[in-house]
Amino acid sequence: MDDDVPLILTLDDSGSSASAPLDDLDREELPNENGGSYDVINDASSPAAGDCCAQQSSTRHNWEMNYQEAAIYLQEGENNDKFFTHPKNAKAVAAYLFAHNHLFYLMELSTALLLLLLSLCEAPAVPMLRLGIFVHATLELFALIVVVFELSMKMRWLGFQTFIRHKRTMVKTCVLFVQFIEAIVVLVRQTSHVRITRALRCIFLVDCRYCGAVRRNLRQIFQSLPPFIDILLLLLFFMVIFAILGFYLFSPNHSDPYFNTLENSLVNLFVLLTTSNFPDVMMPSYARNPWSCVFFIVYLSIELYFIMNLLLAVVFDTFNDIEKRKFKSLLLHKRTAIQHAYRLLITKQRPSGISFKHFEGLLRFYKPRMCARERYLTFKALNQSNTPLVSLKDFYNFYEVVGLKWKAKRNREHWFDDLPRTAFLIFKGINILVKSRVFQYTMYTVVAVNGIWILVETFMLQGGNFFSRNVPWSYIVFLTIYGVELLLKTTGLGPVEYLSSGWNLFDFSVTLFAFLGLMALAFNMEPFYFIVVLRPLQLLRLFKLKKRYRNVLDTMFELFPRMASLGLTLLIFYYCFAIVGMEFFAGVVYPNCCNTSTVADSYRWVNHTVGNKTVVEEGYYYLNNFDNILNSFVTLFELTVVNDWYIIMEGVTSQTTHWSRLYFMIFYIVTMVVMTIIVAFILDAFVFRMNYTRKNQDSEEDNGIVLEKEISREEVVGIIELYRRNSAATETTQLQKIVLQMDKYGQTSTLFLGRRSRTKSDLSMKMYEEEIQEWYEEHSRKEESQSPLQEPASASNSSLKPLSLRQRSQTVI
């Protein structure tokens, strides 16, 4: 088996072997480092003559190269990296490997975060975190240098040409350059100038490997923009028409401050679109002529109730379409990656499939942490036929199978099956009890009673001193009940099974918190009193009762990662606007600042004495300022919620110029875009899931993908033998354990269960089942027509594009 010759040979590399645990052969450093680093290895077609041993070691070395590259292809497929960024030579592979591990990613992320967090300390800084200019500028320079280092690694991996072609990286480079210069200028001048470009720091975060979801969101937002802008124009157009109309109709009324000029008319109708000033803007004209309400009703009906919904509809529609296309392209990309990897793993001798030896080699690079047992199980799971080879058709399922977590199927049903008889009976009883409906409904009743209790208790408190030192007895009673329940469940089901359910985990943590709260109360730990307050969360358990809620909450949990990434996207927009806002509006708003404007009341802060008492009239709006980045974020959130945002806008405007309104209006439109996308996303995800449930009503109860595989004793022994021959006996300890286990119970085979949670991709696969086949066919047709290079000889893989480094390099050079 060792003298297998790969069908396609990849480059000889020196870097990759460093991370190959089995590569115990001596390495030859290649002397020529730049350009033509392609080592001329004897091609597969060359006669297998000469020194047998040297041949063998060379072949082996080649195989390591091939495994490495196949693993890289598969990673690219998974991460949706385009293949034009595939490393082109040995040095590039080294750089690629350097730049593709979690340490590097973490460095990327922390540098980006450091840069972003710097705005906490730069003037205008959060008071507690203020740093000297020298300190924060030095920190910034340091972070920027790290980014330079990252970029240089990337350049090394991509090569200069590809580096230039990669748009995102180029933008990053430019921003880096600007930031660098500005940081040096700040250091030299020892004072901060107007640095709006700080808003661009976000790009460092967006470019992080870990922020892939954010990048996808941004792309989706930009793709949804054209139709959005179209409808937005329609909206603005009607706004202008109504502004002119309103100006003509209402400006003769001198008590109406909203329509006295065309500009006011426009601004107020813009604000009216957000309904923020609604009855007020109508009132002066309504007081004069009741029929003037028709103008406002028509305006709101058209703009708010029709066009705004149309906006959502258009975005939703586009979103839907984009989601599907994205899924399609990702699927095809993965397929192509698998094809590339497959070509690198088959041998000249047996071109119809991948043997376990090579598959194992691939996994060594692709998932170094995987143990020998899991590798073999993955291979078995992929292998649908009974031959020892995995065909291309089977190999296509690689991504679905490789994520499975394998476990030997338990022979015992409960954790206590091995205990002595008496204990077993006790635990069995508990098990039956906690699984009974009576127990469950009793607990629901307790929770409900607890809920009502808390409500009534809180209602009775009415402003008394409710953080008294003595713990209320009801609290202790309910907590005891929950504690007993937790104990029963843990013992009855076993800790592992108990905690494997999300709901139980939730119960557990809430009960734990409640217990901590009790502790806090008992020991008078004031700062922890808020934990007490979390008690009502117990009530959430009641929602397990109804199926729809379970559905909704499950969907909620499924959506959570995506929602979080959307939230992060929103935060990135916030950051940009916060920086711009701080640069222009910091310190602009203060108590009693706007006494000449129409919103004076909201900014008033008067401290006058009536009789003996000091009465403080507070408008509080001066708190909504841009004085530091945290304040800015809160202010921007208020602007997002939209209500009364015009007070903030008018306040700032009255202290600056009326061009400031542009900032607020643009922010409104941007958040409108993002929010519409969020709504469209929730709609889409929910409707998708609902449709999915409707389509698969029978198989509804399953929670994840489960696969079963049986391994016989002989197979395990064979694998151990194989590893031993490869002098990698250290990896077989687990396998040997299995053999021992089997011998102990006298089994000839063990059943393993592979399990993973269901992803959106799995759902989509099922939803688009019919279309997917069409896509595949279309895709392979396109490929065939695109690659006239294909040799008709390799008939078994006729749908494969024979793209390997070697071949490509031959066509390039």
Added chain:
Amino acid sequence: MDDDVPLILTLDDSGSSASAPLDDLDREELPNENGGSYDVINDASSPAAGDCCAQQSSTRHNWEMNYQEAAIYLQEGENNDKFFTHPKNAKAVAAYLFAHNHLFYLMELSTALLLLLLSLCEAPAVPMLRLGIFVHATLELFALIVVVFELSMKMRWLGFQTFIRHKRTMVKTCVLFVQFIEAIVVLVRQTSHVRITRALRCIFLVDCRYCGAVRRNLRQIFQSLPPFIDILLLLLFFMVIFAILGFYLFSPNHSDPYFNTLENSLVNLFVLLTTSNFPDVMMPSYARNPWSCVFFIVYLSIELYFIMNLLLAVVFDTFNDIEKRKFKSLLLHKRTAIQHAYRLLITKQRPSGISFKHFEGLLRFYKPRMCARERYLTFKALNQSNTPLVSLKDFYNFYEVVGLKWKAKRNREHWFDDLPRTAFLIFKGINILVKSRVFQYTMYTVVAVNGIWILVETFMLQGGNFFSRNVPWSYIVFLTIYGVELLLKTTGLGPVEYLSSGWNLFDFSVTLFAFLGLMALAFNMEPFYFIVVLRPLQLLRLFKLKKRYRNVLDTMFELFPRMASLGLTLLIFYYCFAIVGMEFFAGVVYPNCCNTSTVADSYRWVNHTVGNKTVVEEGYYYLNNFDNILNSFVTLFELTVVNDWYIIMEGVTSQTTHWSRLYFMIFYIVTMVVMTIIVAFILDAFVFRMNYTRKNQDSEEDNGIVLEKEISREEVVGIIELYRRNSAATETTQLQKIVLQMDKYGQTSTLFLGRRSRTKSDLSMKMYEEEIQEWYEEHSRKEESQSPLQEPASASNSSLKPLSLRQRSQTVI
């Protein structure tokens, strides 16, 4: 042909013959009026012996009955009336016919409107429309008596048993009863008591035949309620949890009025859900501790941004599903109706189809206005085979074909083809000009320039006296250009073709209005000055330029009827709430009414003198009251828009009890339901249309359903002959005209075009194409299994349920 014997005989009726124009036979009044009015006509299976003439006239009479009943079936199918309301005997048919014509419908509608409008005049009335109690109570009694009459007609048609079973009618009867008693009480006491039941008057409107769309909307709303309520509970649950949390966290802060009691905490979080009090509710706690904003951000993120969107998603999903099921059931209902009608129209002799004679008889009852030519064309259009009979399969297309408007295909291309040479050339030139792109884009440019002109002009005016007596010259110039364009287009395309496009119609009316405005300016007619103001609407024409706008605006026009019915539904809810509001809150709010409440400022009306000037401080909110039904509607609209609705709520609450809040909160939830449905509807309709467009990208340009049929001269002559034999020669004038026309041009046949606009049903037909076949099969399977009565003898109609009046009556009795 006259001695055709119907396969199934319907009852002999006396009433229906009154409206049958061809029924010149003597009628026999049936002596027994109640119950067993089924006349024993010799069954189709009885031997056709006896007096030939009597037999014939009897057969003919039978045929008229059958036509009548078939037409009723088809109407029921179209209107989605359930078949259990099908008239069961001759008297019922008479009552059915009486209650099913536009005069009766109009009476229904006007009575309902009268009852609704009465609330304008009843105390608290609109000042100008106040009527004495005696007057409006008498009017009400009169209207109610008309309703009684309507109901009695319905009872006569339905029969007592069915009447009782028909829920909507029963509810109406009960409401009628209550209203009647109350109206009499008012008349007797000569004073109005608290009449909340007036809110139920809506049911009279909802029950009108013309308000079918409103009924459907209401049904859809009620069907969407269960999932909606589930999510609403989730929303309220989180609200309660956060209210308790908020109370614990913020009530120690004595300067925070929003969380000092649990009730306040709840109410303010409810208001916060609508964002109406947003930054304000946060400000006191935010001023004390900046981190308290986390509470509000988390609350809004969960409630507003997540659960509210989930609500939309759930409703949208349900809506989608309901729409599809509705379409399916309507489709199957129509199909069943067609089957019923078909069974009544085929003859014993030829059971494989309907001959033209019988089809014509059906149409005489189904569409009395249709002329003989159209009837024949409809028949031809239905008849897909070349036999003289319409088979059941063909007859299934009845509803699609019967709505077509038929026109002889013009031989001439333009309206001026028949004019003399010179005129022809001139008009041809104009035609080419107005159809040219240059002309179109010139006009767009003119419109754009006009738009900018208006904008600049308005901007320059800045509060001057813009309704000056002299007409601005720019206005005249642009109007002249538009006038010339209109003239050119009308002459170039011909008035008919010009006005057949909706966009041209729009241009025309806007130009006309502008011209009227000019007149108004020229003759100093002040009240019409608003027409001038409509000028900017011209700019809407610019939206023809882009395809997406055309799509959106077309969709808008298609949605309009449905939107209008949804608006009407909303108005009905408004009416109910307005009545309740008026009964409880009329006269409660007035200037300076709420000086003790937190919203005192908004209701303040102070008239004080500063120096020499009188300064009026107006809060205006006292105008948002429930003093009469018009004011109530405006107030409710303001509540719908939601912004600052708590000011209205708190104002009213401070003058009444705090239970009043319930009214406002329930109103918010109800409008939320309706609004969510409206959004879901717009989303659904738009996405549906987009998918449709995507699916049929090639046939995108067509505007409606078009069918072509050719009729030869012989056919026409044959038809004329047929009518003549039936002594209905008066109906053939149009046919004779066609013959003359053909003779004149020497044609042997004429081509006719049938045209109608595309309905949602057509789109759905195409969208669900694949599923529809399944539905049909499932439906016919179900029917077969349900009707063991079916005789296997009638093999040709094996999928038919042999449900005729006769058979049903036999199985019932």
